[in-house]
Amino acid sequence: MLGQGAPSAVEPQTTDIAILGAGAVGQLICHQLHSAGLAVGLIAREISASPSEATDWQDLVFCPMPSNDANTDSVSYRVPQFGLNSTSLQQIKLLIMCVKAYQVLDAISPLLEKLSPQCHILLLHNGMGPHLALTPKLNGRGLSLGTTSQGVLRQSRWQVRQTGQGLTQFGHFTGPALNQTLQDGLLKAIPNSEWVEAIIPCLWQKLAVNAAINPLTALHQCPNGTLAQAQFTQIIASILDELVEVAAHDSVELNRQFLEERVYRVIELTAANFSSMHQDVAHHRPTEIEQINGYICDRASAHGLSAPINAQICQAIKQLSATKPKI
Structure with a gap:
């Protein structure tokens, strides 16, 4: 109509x-x-x-x-x-x-x-x-x-x-x-x-979900639900550990357990979905990696900290994005 x-x-x-x-x-x-x-x-x-x-x-x-x-x-x-x-x-x-x-x-x-x-x-x-x-x-x-x-x-x-x-x-x-x-x-x-x-803590919470799910699904070329497998447990934990530490130095206190529960809840609810970053990489489009895991790295640097896992993920996505699409 x-x-x-x-x-x-x-x-x-x-x-x-x-x-x-x-x-x-x-x-x-x-x-x-x-x-x-x-x-x-x-x-x-x-x-x-x-x-x-x-x-x-x-x-x-x-x-x-x-x-x-x-x-x-x-x-x-x-x-x-x-x-x-x-x-x-x-x-x-x-x-x-x-x-x-x-x-x-x-x-x-x-x-x-x-x-x-x-x-x-x-x-x-x-x-x-x-x-x-x-x-x-x-x-x-x-x-x-x-x-x-x-x-x-x-x-x-x-x-x-x-x-x-x-x-x-x-x-x-x-x-x-x-x-x-x-x-x-x-x-x-x-x-x-x-x-x-206070909108900034809400954005950090959403950032945690995106930082854990988007790049990993892009790197492993998988739907969101695959990240529930045990092989991803440690790297998801490391992403969140670094994020929580960096956010604290930005005067944003986040509940680590709540964030992890939220990430896995999203993985469960969107199990069959492909993340936006997965789709961007698959279609050879620019990604938002600099504004997701890259933002964690930027804020870490601003406070004299390091976020090595998030930095590695950023570099891996950039390298993947730079490759020619498969025919």
């Missing part, structure tokens, strides 16, 4: 929230916000040459998870899509960045001089690090961070299917806080979401 009818592209349209990075997660969040009645649109880097007053419209398709007690028909809907030169960028109150971690700075740099000084930025990606590099460039804007465990699969360029439910957490990092109306709107629109007072 078709979503709410969109106005003509020549009619004025105020978009409060824009998403940059219309991959699987970006389209999932876009659907959830649109379904909740929020004024959401997309920013398309590929139409940067479009006239400044032009607004395109993008048709998207969302496929919900199969359910016995809910309508699982695909939903078609339309949202405004702005180029990098669109004057509508000045109207945006919240920019949600859903690009890969290593793309954040390059993706947002052309926008910073075009967004309103009051526009709030929300980073929603795997790994850590971009928040530290972005902060000096904000020119007084507010920055929030987020993490989500929702599962979503991209079936075509503009069609995604939700594959799993999970916790989504947001929290303030620096600068002016996100206004309460937008904050409430996000939490109402995204199922099982919460605003937390």
Whole structure:
């Protein structure tokens, strides 16, 4: 069925929230916000040459998870899509960045001089690090961070299917806080979401899961469930040991046992899945290793520590990524 009818592209349209990075997660969040009645649109880097007053419209398709007690028909809907030169960028109150971690700075740099000084930025990606590099460039804007465990699969360029439910957490990092109306709107629109007072520990917890699962599945070319085998017990333990020590020097106290239980719980729940890093390596794409295990190494170095296991894993992934794909 078709979503709410969109106005003509020549009619004025105020978009409060824009998403940059219309991959699987970006389209999932876009659907959830649109379904909740929020004024959401997309920013398309590929139409940067479009006239400044032009607004395109993008048709998207969302496929919900199969359910016995809910309508699982695909939903078609339309949202405004702005180029990098669109004057509508000045109207945006919240920019949600859903690009890969290593793309954040390059993706947002052309926008910073075009967004309103009051526009709030929300980073929603795997790994850590971009928040530290972005902060000096904000020119007084507010920055929030987020993490989500929702599962979503991209079936075509503009069609995604939700594959799993999970916790989504947001929290303030620096600068002016996100206004309460937008904050409430996000939490109402995204199922099982919460605003937390301290977002950094939550990101470290998610980092632990990614640091243990993503590179090992890529290196061993296996689904997540394989990591439950005894042969991986020691290296997972070493990854977590180093992470907990480094986080403590960053004034983030983590429960080591809780982290291990969480890692193995994710391995169990996603046993048949292939991690994003596995897929990136398999398709010869850049990985987020520098923002996952590499971030642990960077923070260790900042405190005069070493994280040899995470460093070895980083190097192994880089070497694997540098090899030519098999034919």
